[in-house]
Amino acid sequence: AQKITQTQPGMFVQEKEAVTLDCTYDTSDQSYGLFWYKQPSSGEMIFLIYQGSYDEQNATEGRYSLNFQKARKSANLVISASQLGDSAMYFCAMRPSVNQFYFGTGTSLTVIP
Amino acid sequence: NAGVTQTPKFRVLKTGQSMTLLCAQDMNHEYMYWYRQDPGMGLRLIHYSVGEGTTAKGEVPDGYNVSRLKKQNFLLGLESAAPSQTSVYFCASSPWNEQFFGPGTRLTVL
Numbered sequence: 252a253q254k255i256t257q258t259q260p261g262m263f264v265q266e267k268e269a270v271t272l273d274c275t276y277d278t279s280d281q282s283y284g285l286f287w288y289k290q291p292s293s294g295e296m297i298f299l300i301y302q303g304s305y306d307e308q309n310a311t312e313g314r315y316s317l318n319f320q321k322a323r324k325s326a327n328l329v330i331s332a333s334q335l336g337d338s339a340m341y342f343c344a345m346r347p348s349v350n351q352f353y354f355g356t357g358t359s360l361t362v363i364p
Numbered sequence: 365n366a367g368v369t370q371t372p373k374f375r376v377l378k379t380g381q382s383m384t385l386l387c388a389q390d391m392n393h394e395y396m397y398w399y400r401q402d403p404g405m406g407l408r409l410i411h412y413s414v415g416e417g418t419t420a421k422g423e424v425p426d427g428y429n430v431s432r433l434k435k436q437n438f439l440l441g442l443e444s445a446a447p448s449q450t451s452v453y454f455c456a457s458s459p460w461n462e463q464f465f466g467p468g469t470r471l472t473v474l
Contacts, residue, residue, distance in 0.1 A: 260404075284461050286461075286462070286463075288465075294452070294467070294468050295465065295467055295468070296454065296456075296463075296465035298462055298463070298464075301461060301462060303461075342406060342407065344407075344463075346461065350395060350412060350414050350420070351409055351412060351422060352397070352409065352456075352463060353409075354399075354406040354407040354408075355406055356404060356405060356406040357406050
């Protein structure tokens with residue numbers, strides 16, 4: 252079965268602090284991709300970061316990094332130096348070898364000034 | 365480039381009415397997807413296409429039909445709308461990995 256699990260419905264973080272959003276996945280495929288998307292209150296889906304299952308290094312994109320632990324099947328998003336504009340819903344997604352993407356239920360992040 | 369566009373942005377239907385949502389992409393992507401987003405449930409795949417003339421069912425296909433007659437367009441149809449189809453609908457296109465999303469269509473079925 253292909254599944255993405257995000258267990259944190261809501262998270263709070265102080266401005267300028269780092270925060271980790273959890274994501275675990277389940278797939279029997281050897282080749283797969285992991286993604287994080289941000290959805291601000293305006294509704295659009297914004298791509299943040301990608302990690303391939305064969306990538307040995309953790310992906311980084313500016314203040315975003317993906318903590319990929321393959322044996323534990325986790326792909327946590329780390330946001331460093333949080334900003335007020337980071338307040339949004341965050342979705343973890345997986346693309347296994349089939350042509351479909353699977354999304355988690357999302358985590359709502361609120362950055363506190 | 366416009367990226368991925370969706371028409372319309374908002375729509376209100378009565379139960380039993382039909383409508384078609386249009387998704388267009390100008391990036392020459394092979395893969396296109398239709399999702400629905402409901403509170404607390406993330407995005408769920410309705411139908412997808414791996415190329416012109418092909419379509420396949422996703423996780424929640426019942427009550428919807430799709431067509432991909434041209435590579436750049438992916439249409440989602442509701443033949444007889446039901447209140448359970450009230451949702452935000454997102455279209456996405458993909459060259460393989462990363463998905464590019466449209467702005468969404470907010471549909472209300474009364």
